[in-house]
């Protein structure tokens with residue numbers, strides 16, 4: 001009964017990184033997955049590495065091109081600071097209609113390092129979804145430091161990307177692309193769970209900022 005409840009809450013179990021053979025098959029079948037990433041920094045580069053490893057096509061958009069670069073991807077990733085998302089939305093909202101939008105931000109108050117800037121009980125992802133009612137917003141990658149995406153490891157564990165969102169098909173597609181890229185991925189539930197994912201990301205950041213853990217470490221998931 002508890003297992004039924006867990007399955008109901010979390011949907012699929014953790015999807016482990018694909019085997020080499022599964023990855024080759026995925027690459028052959030994955031010609032349609034096309035990602036556009038806002039940002040060219042640590043996370044944009046690391047996420048692009050994972051996705052291209054899995055056979056996806058990825059284009060990065062630099063800050064200077066962020067108002068004008070074509071949004072060719074079916075999936076658009078915001079790999080920029082949370083305040084920058086607002087600027088991008090001011091220019092590009094209409095073009096995001098019908099697309100999957102992945103929010104990876106940790107919306108910290110970087111002046112105090114002591115609170116999130118989103119309304120209590122909400123999340124950056126929920127705020128973005130409210131501004132993009134015709135897009136499918138997913139929360140992902142915010143609980144994994146860039147280094148652990150690049151190496152594929154948190155300590156001895158395979159890095160697990162946690163994904164939350166209300167669009168089951170969009171979530172499943174991201175989980176598949178991440179596992180094809182060599183990482184584990186977990187459907188963490190509905191977009192409401194972005195609140196908890198942002199709390200985890202916030203805590204992990206404060207631990208690293210205080211040098212209690214390294215930027216190559218962080219939370220891992222044992223199945």
Ligand SMILES: NC(=O)c1ccc[n+]([C@@H]2O[C@H](COP(=O)([O-])OP(=O)(O)OC[C@H]3O[C@@H](n4cnc5c(N)ncnc54)[C@H](OP(=O)(O)O)[C@@H]3O)[C@@H](O)[C@H]2O)c1
Nearest residue numbers: 039040041042043063066079080081084105106142145146
């Ligand atoms: N680093 C991590 O381990 C980590 C982990 C989880 C989540 N995150 C989240 O991931 C996001 C990106 O972090 P990051 O570490 O990749 O940062 P980063 O290395 O500093 O890269 C940020 C990127 O955003 C661009 N940018 C900044 N302001 C912009 C604006 N107004 N319009 C368009 N583009 C803008 C930057 O352009 P310029 O280079 O020209 O400034 C840069 O390409 C943040 O929201 C962060 O909270 C980071």
